[in-house]
Amino acid sequence: ETGVTQTPRHLVMGMTNKKSLKCEQHLGHNAMYWYKQSAKKPLELMFVYNFKEQTENNSVPSRFSPECPNSSHLFLHLHTLQPEDSALYLCASSQEGSGDYEQYFGPGTRLTVT
Amino acid sequence: QKEVEQNSGPLSVPEGAIASLNCTYSDRGSQSFFWYRQYSGKSPELIMFIYSNGDKEDGRFTAQLNKASQYVSLLIRDSQPSDSATYLCAVGYTGGGNKLTFGTGTQLKVEL
Numbered sequence: 001e002t003g004v005t006q007t008p009r010h011l012v013m014g015m016t017n018k019k020s021l022k023c024e025q026h027l028g029h030n031a032m033y034w035y036k037q038s039a040k041k042p043l044e045l046m047f048v049y050n051f052k053e054q055t056e057n058n059s060v061p062s063r064f065s066p067e068c069p070n071s072s073h074l075f076l077h078l079h080t081l082q083p084e085d086s087a088l089y090l091c092a093s094s095q096e097g098s099g100d101y102e103q104y105f106g107p108g109t110r111l112t113v114t
Numbered sequence: 115q116k117e118v119e120q121n122s123g124p125l126s127v128p129e130g131a132i133a134s135l136n137c138t139y140s141d142r143g144s145q146s147f148f149w150y151r152q153y154s155g156k157s158p159e160l161i162m163f164i165y166s167n168g169d170k171e172d173g174r175f176t177a178q179l180n181k182a183s184q185y186v187s188l189l190i191r192d193s194q195p196s197d198s199a200t201y202l203c204a205v206g207y208t209g210g211g212n213k214l215t216f217g218t219g220t221q222l223k224v225e226l
Contacts, residue, residue: 031212042118043158043202043216056213090157094212101146101206103214105157 002026004106006091012112015081021109023074023091031096032074033103034066037088049074050096081113116141118205120217128225133190135220137203140184146206147179147186152219153199162188193224 004025013019025032034046048056049068063085065077074091088110092103117140127133135149146165150158164170164177164186176189186205190197200219206212 040218042218043204045213048213050212088157096212101212101214102148102160102163103204103212104160105150108157 004091004093004104006089006106006109008109009107010110010112012114013078013081014114015083017081018077018079020078021076021089021091021111023076023106025072025074025091025093025104025106027093027095027104029093029095029104030071031094032068032071033092033094034064034074034076035090035092035105037090037108043090047076078111081111083113086111086113116144116205116207116215118203118215118217120201120203120220122218123221124223125220126223126225127193129193129195131193133193133197133222133224135188135190135201135203135222136185137187137205137217138185139203139205139215141205141207142181142184144181144184144205144207146214147177148204148206148214149175149177149186149188150202150204151197151199152202158202190222193222195224195226198222198224 036044047066067075088108090108091106094103119138149162152158162177170177174191178187202219203217204214
């Protein structure tokens, strides 16, 4: 596979469930990101990982827990979510330190919290 | 608070016309500028980036950057119905590392 992949593509979960989103990048990049996209709002940066180290936590509630085991994989663990957390969750990657700043997105996970 | 502003639209243009999309940003330290295209129900796709003042052309697309006026624009020549999408402007700033601030996007409709 090429580019950035995400699974699952769609997820419906209850407020008491625990689930995880997975992202994998095949671009040889060293930085990965989680974004949240809600209707009528700009993309919101949630977390940034550079070289597997978390460098940004944009005031995200603790019910979202990221994990980056290596520079190619990124997870977002979800627990006790609220209905307002329903959104499109996007993973992206880039090559930090190269002087290029382009980020490439995966297809996203459409999350519905019931 | 770093802000990126875009007119939400919709911007309607006839097929074959030039579509002009604009974006303004608040931080004078911004150094990198991106245009993403997002079709309904899909993820953003990078179509252009520009780092220096002036114009950058790629096929039917031209990005224009004016740092003094703090705006960046995207021109789409010979617009096609397949160009109908939401166009997101994103800005990176000095000292921000690899963080981008996104606008809310402009919806473009290319009509037959």
